[in-house]
Every structure is written in structure tokens, then in C-alpha cells.
Amino acid sequence: MKQRFLFLSIALIASISLFGQKQEKIYYDKDWKGCSQSKAEFYRIVNYDENGKPVGKVKDYFITGELQSEIDGALYIDKIDDSKSKFTGFSKGFLKNGNREFETLHDNQGNVITHKIWYENGKMRRESKYEKGTFASKEYYENGKLMREMTGSNEELETDIIYYESGKLYRKFKFTDGKLADKFFIECDEFGKCQNVFYENFKSSDNVNQWAIADNQDLSIKILSEKGLLMKDKTGKGFRNTINIPLNLTENFSVETIVDFKDGETNNGHGLMWGFRDWENFSYFIISANGYYRIGAKSEGIDLPIKEWTQTNVINQNKQRNSLKLLRIDDKVYFSINGQLIHSDSFYGFRGNHIGFYTLSGKKEVLFENLIVKQDFSNSGNSIASTANSNSEWKGNGSGFFIDYRGYIATNYHVIKDATQIEVNFIHNGQQQAFNAEVIQSDRQNDLAILKITDNSFKPFTNIPYNFQTTLCDVGTNIFALGYPMADVMGSEIKFTDGKISSRTGIQGDITMYQISVPIQSGNSGGALFDYDGNLVGITSAGLNRNYFNSENVNYAIKSSYLKNLIEVLPVSIQLPNDKAIATKTLTEKIKILSDYVILIKIK
Numbered sequence: 297m298k299q300r301f302l303f304l305s306i307a308l309i310a311s312i313s314l315f316g317q318k319q320e321k322i323y324y325d326k327d328w329k330g331c332s333q334s335k336a337e338f339y340r341i342v343n344y345d346e347n348g349k350p351v352g353k354v355k356d357y358f359i360t361g362e363l364q365s366e367i368d369g370a371l372y373i374d375k376i377d378d379s380k381s382k383f384t385g386f387s388k389g390f391l392k393n394g395n396r397e398f399e400t401l402h403d404n405q406g407n408v409i410t411h412k413i414w415y416e417n418g419k420m421r422r423e424s425k426y427e428k429g430t431f432a433s434k435e436y437y438e439n440g441k442l443m444r445e446m447t448g449s450n451e452e453l454e455t456d457i458i459y460y461e462s463g464k465l466y467r468k469f470k471f472t473d474g475k476l477a478d479k480f481f482i483e484c485d486e487f488g489k490c491q492n493v494f495y496e497n498f499k500s501s502d503n504v505n506q507w508a509i510a511d512n513q514d515l516s517i518k519i520l521s522e523k524g525l526l527m528k529d530k531t532g533k534g535f536r537n538t539i540n541i542p543l544n545l546t547e548n549f550s551v552e553t554i555v556d557f558k559d560g561e562t563n564n565g566h567g568l569m570w571g572f573r574d575w576e577n578f579s580y581f582i583i584s585a586n587g588y589y590r591i592g593a594k595s596e597g598i599d600l601p602i603k604e605w606t607q608t609n610v611i612n613q614n615k616q617r618n619s620l621k622l623l624r625i626d627d628k629v630y631f632s633i634n635g636q637l638i639h640s641d642s643f644y645g646f647r648g649n650h651i652g653f654y655t656l657s658g659k660k661e662v663l664f665e666n667l668i669v670k671q672d673f674s675n676s677g678n679s680i681a682s683t684a685n686s687n688s689e690w691k692g693n694g695s696g697f698f699i700d701y702r703g704y705i706a707t708n709y710h711v712i713k714d715a716t717q718i719e720v721n722f723i724h725n726g727q728q729q730a731f732n733a734e735v736i737q738s739d740r741q742n743d744l745a746i747l748k749i750t751d752n753s754f755k756p757f758t759n760i761p762y763n764f765q766t767t768l769c770d771v772g773t774n775i776f777a778l779g780y781p782m783a784d785v786m787g788s789e790i791k792f793t794d795g796k797i798s799s800r801t802g803i804q805g806d807i808t809m810y811q812i813s814v815p816i817q818s819g820n821s822g823g824a825l826f827d828y829d830g831n832l833v834g835i836t837s838a839g840l841n842r843n844y845f846n847s848e849n850v851n852y853a854i855k856s857s858y859l860k861n862l863i864e865v866l867p868v869s870i871q872l873p874n875d876k877a878i879a880t881k882t883l884t885e886k887i888k889i890l891s892d893y894v895i896l897i898k899i900k
Contacts (some may be wrong), residue, residue, distance in 0.1 A: 317343045317351060323359075328378035338364055342373055354383070358392055365389040365398075371406050382406030391416060401867065409867070420750070423734070434734070437461055440751075442732075445716050457716055460486055475504050479541060480671070494541050494669040498524050507652075508537050524556070524665040525653070532561070532659040538572050538652030545645050547672040552621035553653070553664055555583075557614070560660025562586040567620050569654035571646025579646055580654050581622055581631055587611045591631060591639060593646070603631075603639050610636040617665070695779035695823030695836070696720065696747065696895040699764070699863065700870045701757040703731075703749035706859055707822030707897055708837055709738050712745050715899035720749060722895045723790075724757075733897075739862045742808055742854060743837055745822075746862060747897075760873035761889055765831035766857040769810065773797040777814045777836050777853075778887070779823025780896040790891045791820075802852045809852045810834055816851045824894050825853045830878035830886050832856050 320343075323336035333339075340356045350370040358364050368385025383406060389398040395416065401409045413422045419440050424433035435444040441461055448454045448471075456469040468482040480492040496505055501521045503509065510517045515535055516528040529535055543549050551570050565582030571593070572578040579593040589611065591603040610633045612618050623630045629643045653664050694711030698704065705720060712718060718733045731751040738745040769775070776794035795813035802809025814825070816836050825834035834853035863870050878886055 317345055319343050322373070322375050324378060330376045330378075340373075342370065356389075360392075362392050362394070363390055418752070420752070423750070425734075425736075442717060455716070462486060464488060465490070479505065483670075490673050492671040492673070494667070496667045498522070498666070505539050507539060520663070524554075524663045526558075526661070526663050527653065527655070528661040529560070529655060529659055532657050534655050534657040536569055536572065536652065536654045538569055538650035538654075540649050541651045541669050542649045543651075543669070543671055548623075548625050549669065549671045550621060550623045551651060552619065552668045554617055554619045554666055555653075556617045556663040556665060557585040558661040558663055559615070560662075561658040562614060563588075564656045564658035564660070565590055566655040566660065566662045567653070568622065568651075570622075570651045571648050572650035572652075573646075573648025577647045578650075578654075581620055582654060582656065583611055583618060583620065583633065585614055585616075585660075587613045589631075589633060589638060591641075593644070595647070600644075602641050606638075608633065608638055610634050610638060693780060693819050693899070694821045694897045695781075695819065696897045697778075697822075697824040697832075698757070698760055698893045698895070699746075699859075699873065701760055703733075703754050703756065704736075704866075704870060705733065705747040705749070705895055705897075706835060706863075707745050707747060707895075708835065708854075709740050709743045709745045711822045711897055712738075712747070712899060713740075717900040718747065719898045720747070720895045721898065722892065724892045737862060737866050739858075742858050742862070744835070744854065744859055744862050746866060757893075759875060760893060761830075761875045761878055762826065762893070763829075763831045763874050763876050763878075764856060764860070764872040765827070765833050766855075766860050768800060768855070768857075769797050769827065769833050771797050771800060773833075774828045775812060775814060775825055775833065776828070776883075776887075777816060777820060777823055777825050778890060778894040779816070779820040779836060780894075781817035781819040790894055790896075792887055793820075798850075808858050809837065809854055812836075812851050812853050814851060814853075822897065824890070826886070826890065828883065828886075830876075830881070830890065832873070835859060 319341065322340040322342065323331055323333050324338045324340065325331040325335055326337040336359050338356055338358060340354065342350055342354050343352050345351045350373050354367040354370050355363065356365040365387060367383050367387035369383065371382040371384060374380035383402050384404050385402060387400045388396060391397050395418065396414055398411065398413045400411045403409055408426050411424045412420065415421045415438050417438060419438055420436050422433065422435045424431060430449045431447065433446045434442065437443050441463060442459055444459070445457045446453060446455065452474055453471050458467040460466050464486060465484045470477040479494050482490055483493045484490040498519050499522060501519050503519055507519065507525060508517055514531045514533065516530065517537060518526055520526050525537065527535065527537060551568055553568055555567060562585035565584050567580065567582035569578055569580050576597040577595055581591050583589045588605045588607050590605050593600040593602065612634065619634050621632045624643050627643050628640055630637060631639045651669060652667065655662060694707055696705045696707035699706050712735055719730055720733045721728065721730045723729065731749045731754050733747040733749050736746055736748050774796055776792060778790055778792060781791055793815045795815065797810050798813050799811035801807055802811055820836045823836045824832055825836050827833050834856055836853050860872065863872070878889060881889065
């Protein structure tokens with residue numbers, strides 16, 4: 297299998313009957329396509345039962361004999377194209393030197409649940425999860441820093457975020473129904489300055505941006521996949537082809553294209569059009585194939601020439617390519633051809649949002665290879681800009697606590713539901729610790745989630761020193777909470793608050809919750825709730841809005857029994873903490889011991 301839980305292969309070379317089973321050796325090339333032994337890079341050993349169904353483990357080898365992968369089982373083996381094979385259970389792959397390369401977990405229908413890949417240096421390269429029609433994937437640089445995050449559902453990408461090695465945001469894409477939301481993605485430089493970017497490269501013929509397409513006696517317009525938008529004026533009347541790309545005229549922007557003159561009359565113009573509302577209101581920047589350019593506009597039907605036809609040697613003449621760009625900076629606009637500034641002028645507003653391509657009269661055939669529009673974010677708090685700040689800035693925090701010595705953590709679902717990156721901070725043996733973590737299981741209905749630390753540098757604990765209690769507490773039971781409320785204001789030192797069980801049900805008799813008199817604040821969510829014997833009895837969750845309900849200190853915690861239910865459906869076995877030695881300690885000693893296992897959760 298390889299780094300290819302989805303890529304797997306022909307050529308039956310040997311068959312051996314063994315206790316009713318038949319063993320086969322199948323050869324594959326470097327792309328895991330079936331091939332002859334002489335062309336093979338890998339071979340597979342698989343056993344079939346008398347009905348031709350794969351049974352037992354499947355093992356792949358490098359052609360030189362080293363183990364390449366070991367797979368628990370298979371539903372189907374495709375001997376021609378291994379990407380069509382279906383596997384079950386756990387599989388792991390190895391490099392030639394024996395180091396691990398990938399691990400994949402499939403369900404019993406052959407669907408991938410988790411997939412991980414490592415670099416040769418042992419650092420994580422990619423990790424992906426697939427759950428209930430959704431997927432989430434992360435990629436890392438070789439130094440272990442986050443490079444990229446992707447999420448989606450029903451096999452459609454929904455978000456794609458790319459980071460610089462410094463951790464700052466490089467690009468952020470958000471999709472709706474397979475299309476870029478609002479036609480823009482976010483792009484930032486390494487100093488944190490960001491822009492909205494529209495990028496049309498006509499990569500496919502799907503025409504997702506709905507350019508006008510035509511084929512008649514006057515005009516032919518078609519998309520050439522990977523090449524551009526080819527427009528042929530057969531009668532010489534001239535034409536435009538624009539789409540709606542809204543701009544904010546209070547902010548700087550740029551518009552650019554590469555235009556390839558293919559054939560026709562060389563003495564009339566073709567190029568960019570922007571601000572088009574109708575033929576009475578638009579702006580243009582055009583060149584001719586014989587070496588001239590012109591810049592102008594129309595406003596309320598009045599011609600406003602900015603630069604009349606002017607000859608320049610920076611234009612590649614005749615059947616050659618040229619890049620055109622206009623750049624608005626504050627009250628000036630700059631025009632360039634092939635990277636050379638050819639004119640600047642005062643910026644004047646326009647009245648339309650259509651941007652695209654324009655040709656004057658004259659028979660010609662022109663290929664527009666792309667269209668790139670960039671818009672600076674508003675300094676006054678553009679909603680997209682507010683989500684594109686430096687990756688080093690954390691957007692919120694909550695609390696959590698360890699439930700397993702291997703780095704499994706419980707918290708509220710609402711703490712991590714919108715997170716693109718999670719960091720957990722805690723103090724252990726007097727030292728501050730910080731690690732990356734990921735969500736491995738969640739329960740939206742009961743507002744619970746389980747995280748796991750993903751950093752290889754995390755060293756498991758010897759034990760978790762408290763008892764996980766699932767029996768109901770009586771009203772009046774003394775309890776206390778540990779967590780990190782309002783860490784950005786109150787600091788990152790763990791906070792203790794205490795009170796009593798006020799009711800064994802929550803809002804409107806909700807049986808999943810306790811009502812508690814323990815004061816909790818924003819950031820306490822997901823923290824541990826203990827009784828005075830050091831038993832975990834709940835997870836602090838929410839407080840009643842005191843302004844709306846005119847109430848004081850009415851708060852709620854999710855009962856630990858519902859957390860236990862979520863733990864029991866994890867793909868790994870977790871033995872709940874059952875250390876009761878802490879019960880004999882003083883309250884001060886209990887807090888000191890337990891604080892090492894309560895966590896500050898930071899999200900982006």
C-alpha cells in the first residue's frame with residue numbers, strides 16, 4: 297500500500313494452494329499499476345479462499361524484498377489498478393530503511409477513517425480524519441510546524457488554509473458547493489498584510505465564474521482548459537467579456553492579465569476593462585499588437601481620455617504575449633506593461649463592479665490567459681480581515697483535563713467547534729508545557745469533545761491521580777472547579793472556585809446536567825468539576841445569562857457519566873482514572889496535585 301491508502305494493483309505470477317487457500321504474488325510498478333515482474337517496483341502476497349475472496353493479512357514488499365506495508369484485511373484486490381482496491385482494519389507502511397511511512401485505519405466497508413504519513417526524518421507529514429461524511433486534514437513542514445489545514449464534507453473541499461513556516465497565514469480558501477465563497481480567497485505577506493484575491497486561470501472548462509461563451513457569425517468565445525479564454529471577433533465590431541467582481545473603492549486594489557495576440561488586425565486595441573456598469577460607465581487599459589497603448593474611461597456617457605494612443609517599446613509586438621496591470625495606491629493609479637511602469641495618474645472612482653476583457657473594433661483573435669484582482673482589507677474591520685490575522689494570534693480559550701496518561705483530553709464541544717488549530721498548555725512537575733492537539737471524537741448534542749496531543753515530543757504520564765465517578769451526586773454535595781477563565785484578561789494561572797450541587801438537573805429539567813453554585817466565567821468551559829474527595833463528577837459548561845434572566849450565580853456542569861459514554865465509543869481503549877489516594881489529602885494538596893492535569897486550551 298504506500299502513502300496511498302487509496303493507491304494500490306496485475307500480473308499473477310505464482311499460486312500456491314494451502315489448506316484450501318490459494319496464495320498469489322501480484323506485481324506492481326512505481327504507480328501501483330499491475331505489471332510484469334521485470335517492470336515491478338513492488339509485489340504483494342495475498343491469500344484467497346475457495347471463493348476467490350481475500351483472507352487474512354495482505355503484505356506488500358519492495359521488489360528487493362523489504363517489507364513495504366502490512367494490511368489487516370481486504371475486501372477486494374484490484375490487480376490492474378491498486379487505487380481501486382478496498383481494505384479493512386489497520387494498515388501500516390514502511391520505507392526501505394524500515395522507518396514508518398504511513399498508517400491507515402479503514403472501517404469494515406473499506407472507507408478510510410484515519411490516515412497518517414511521516415517524513416523520512418520521523419516528523420509527521422500529513423494526518424487526515426474521515427467521519428460521518430466529513431474530513432479534516434493537516435500537513436506539516438519537515439521541522440514539524442503546521443503547513444496546511446483542509447476540511448470538507450461529501451468529498452468536497454470546504455476550507456483550505458496554508459501557513460508560512462513562521463506560523464503566519466499565507467492563504468485561506470473557503471468554498472461553497474465547490475466554488476470559492478464570494479469569488480475571493482485570502483492571501484497575506486509574511487508581515488501580516490492581507491488581501492482578498494480573485495484568481496481566474498481557466499484551468500478547467502467548467503466555467504465556474506460564468507464567463508460569456510459564444511459561437512455565432514459575429515463572435516466566437518470559448519474556454520481552452522489550461523490555456524485561457526479565447527475570443528475571436530469575426531466582424532470587427534468589438535466586444536467585452538466581464539463578470540461581477542465587487543471592489544471596495546475606499547481600499548487599494550490591482551487588476552492584471554496576460555494577453556496573447558493570436559491573429560488579426562494589429563492596429564486596434566485589446567486589454568482590460570473594469571468598473572463596468574453599462575456602456576455609458578466603464579474604464580479601460582488596452583494595447584495594440586503594433587506597439588501602442590491607450591487608457592481611458594466613460595462616465596455618464598462622456599469620454600474621459602486618460603492617455604491617448606501612445607507608442608512604447610515595452611510591448612511585445614505582433615503574435616506575442618503581454619502582461620497588463622493597473623495598481624491603485626491611495627489617490628494614485630499606476631499602469632504597467634510587462635512589469636514596466638508606463639503611466640500614472642490620479643485615481644477616479646467608478647460606478648460598476650464588472651471586471652474583465654475589452655477589445656475595440658477590428659477583426660482579431662485574442663487569448664486572455666488569466667485575470668487576477670487583489671483588494672486590500674479594510675482598516676476599519678472588514679469581517680474577512682478579522683479572520684485572517686496572523687496565525688500567531690489565538691482567537692479564544694477554554695479549559696480541559698486529562699482522562700488518559702497517553703495525552704487524551706476532555707473538554708466542551710463548543711470550545712473547539714470552530715478551531716482550525718488547537719494548542720494545549722499545562723504545568724507538569726513545575727514546568728510549563730505546550731503541545732498541539734486534535735479532535736478525535738465529539739458529541740455536539742451533549743457538548744463534549746475528546747482531544748489527543750499529536751506532538752511526538754509529549755511524554756505519557758505514569759498515571760492520572762483522580763477517580764472518575766459516574767454515580768449521581770446528591771444535592772448539597774461540596775464541589776470545586778479548576779480551569780482557566782478569561783485567560784487573556786485574568787492570566788494563565790489555574791483558577792479555583794467552589795460551591796455546591798444545587799440541582800441534579802439542568803435547564804428545564806435537562807438530565808445530562810447538574811445545576812451548580814460554583815462561579816464560572818468564559819474560559820471555564822470544559823474544565824474539571826471535582827467533589828471534595830477528589831472524584832471527577834462533571835465538566836463545567838455554561839452559566840445562565842444573568843442580565844437576561846436577572847439571576848446570580850446559576851451555572852451548569854455536564855455529568856461525568858455522559859463523558860464516559862463518549863469515551864466508550866473512541867477508536868482506542870481508555871481505562872478511566874481510578875486513583876482514590878487523593879481522597880486523604882487536604883483540599884490545598886488536592887488542588888496542587890490536580891492542577892497538573894487541568895489544561896488551558898487555545899484555539900485559532
